[in-house]
Amino acid sequence: MAGIQERYRSLIEAGELREDAEQAEAVAKLQRLQTELENGRRPGFFKRLLGHNEDAPCGIYMWGGVGRGKSMLMDLFHQTLAVEGKRRAHFHEFMLEVHAHLRDARKDESGDPIPVVATRIAQDLRCLAFDEMVVNNSADAMIMGRLFRALIEDQNVAIVTTSNRPPDDLYKDGLNREHFLPFIALVKDRLEVMPLNGPVDYRLERLAGIETWHTPLGDDATAQVTEAFYRLTDYDPADRDHVPSADLDVGGGRTIHVPRSLKGVAVFSFKRLCGEARGAADYLAIARAYHSVIVVGIPVMTREDRNEAARFVTLIDALYEHRVKLFATADAEPEDLYASGDGSFEFERTVSRLKEMQSASYMALGHGTD
Template sequence: MTSVLSRYEALVASGELRADDEQARAALRLNELQHDLETSRDRGLFSRFRSRKAQPVRGVYIWGDVGRGKSMLMDLFHDSLKIQEKRRIHFHAFMLEVHSRLREERKKESGDPIPPVASAIAQGLRCLAFDEMVVNNSADAMIMSRLFRALIVDEGITIITTSNRAPSQLYKDGLNREHFLPFIALIEKELDIFTLNGPVDYRLDRLRGIDSWHTPLGEEATAQVREAFYRLTDYPPEDAHHVPSAELQVAGRKIFVPKSLKGVAVFSFKRLCRQPLGAADYLAIAQAYHTIIVVGVPQLGPDDRNEAARFVTLIDALYENKVKLFITAQTTPEKLYQAGDSSFEFERTVSRLQEMQSADYMAKGHGEA
């Protein structure tokens, strides 16, 4: 079975997925998209005849609550698509790349940087797939309409994306949102929009029976978060040493992510809180990943005030962006930091950590207000 639809139907038939009309309609449209991309003329033909503009295959925007199968359908589509000129990337990572390219282009002082950046991104590409489109800042909002118009209309790139929000709700109440409205109009005009809000939250279903806080440190706690990672990413626990890594760009610096897959990242406490990271770094992590696993959290004492302060800032960023958090720790949240500077203020973090373990919190979508 090599088509999106056949693979989706097999999952339903096996009982791994439950019948869902919205999912089925989206799978059918993705199947058509796969066929169109595989049978359409090679984009390279258009690059040799500049007088002819590439006509993109119409893309797809899939949105809905967390755990409704958006990433699953994206997996099926991208894995099934038999063309070389395809790319899949988390939306936040893509926008960091765009801003980096724009900075380099502006140094040339050769005019509007967006067309050459769009052209560079489109080089050798026909289909660009995004996980979790979300807009949280005015810098992204200000350029997205022009950038995506250049990619879709000028460069002929087919866009497929998932999001927790309807197009009309992107960057809601954001600063200078009127400048972002043309992007919404572009999405609604150029992409087919599908809603997935079925009754089954597969992510919570997969995590059933696994707690989010594991103590004390040891093999049993590690095995539990490894199992959570597997259930969220389908990556086999026995191959944990080969999980891909990633890098996040933050203000010209790079944050190394030791394990990064399908919106899930794994960090050690040492890497996150014993290094000089700050609010901007933690915000970038919170925006890039819907789930964070932190291993090796020690019990903190008076000499760990800097680490405790960073941990507070980290949890604030994750909490505000509704990131799912799994932790292996030496002790329970209320005993993490009982004696030291700002231990009183740490009580708010304890409260947040306890809330983040609740079913209500776990059911919230990433970035949900």
């Protein structure tokens, strides 16, 4: 089997990828890790051989903006890794599995359950690969540092992961974040942190031909945002019934259920976002956690819907300020959503923002605030 470096070069030669120095550097590091694993060596062997200490990196953390090739490199690495005991997992599903193991361990064992769970996960496992590491709740944040230290240092499992954020920005402003800081320190100490922010946004190119605002409501509009979701996430449409969900920590001990949550893309109904009592903190948590948000079922609002209209204004402000890509199905164009009623004058700014958010220049912006 050809290694990742050879496969990557063949994609460039075929014109499917373009030259990218940061991608090339990440591929070189991934190739070295492949060689170590395939030769039966402990991750970080070559660095220790060259005189580096025993705490040589035991994996790779690739981070960068949407569409910069992180998932593609992860797929190539996993496909070309010629070892038994490799696993590629979606991070959210993996953490659900971890919590199930923890519950079982607490029933069956006395004492600290973390080493027990790490041993169970690491059974016959050499390399664990995650796409889109994101931390949305305090329950995950509390255990990740100790769990991953046990996997890396006690079980000798190599970790390869991608994220939209650098390590220091993970779980930013999250509840009880101080409990998460040991995990950030572990990532920076034991994984090679590789930025991927090259000049080509492949995912944006894949969205060519798909508009962001779809009206009127109906099957055609739904089909368009569904197609956008699958192009953004590379998820197989045939497996649409198994798209993972999430519970996003919005602070104050509260969460919001995200019906579809994958690779930094979230899908919500307007009713869930704006038909329930929510405030700026909820919408800011969503804007920080997701680079793209799909909102379905936006209605035309009347005077009686002033609360829903006010929440929608706050939602769009949060998404706009964090440069979140918005895809929507709606009953009308933005200027006709809330023509009269309390706050309709202020809603005009939201209309302007919604128009700007449909532009190519806005879609090309990176996620997050300056």
